[in-house]
Amino acid sequence: MHESECESDHEIDTTGLICPEPLMLVRNRIRGMRPGEVLHVRATDPSTERDLSNFCRFMNHEMLDLGRRDHEYYFVIRKGG
Helix, strand or coil: CCHHHCCCCEEEECCCCCCCHHHHHHHHHHHCCCCCCEEEEEECCCHHHHHHHHHHHHHCCEEEEEEEECCEEEEEEECCC
16 A cells, blocks of 8 residues: 555654654554544654554554655554554
């Protein structure tokens, strides 16, 4: 699945922020979402890929898509529930 194929209910832009800020912002946003809702995240910190993948695995959220375009990473996460 590619980013353009994933519809999101929420979006968050963490570009320019470094660890642990992107993870903290994503965690706080997901807390306020309903199970099944989808969050689209943009980031520039390379460690965000590892951090968000681990976060999804530990918290039972689904990483629908992730990738890199130019100097920016994107993630599409469905809240578990």
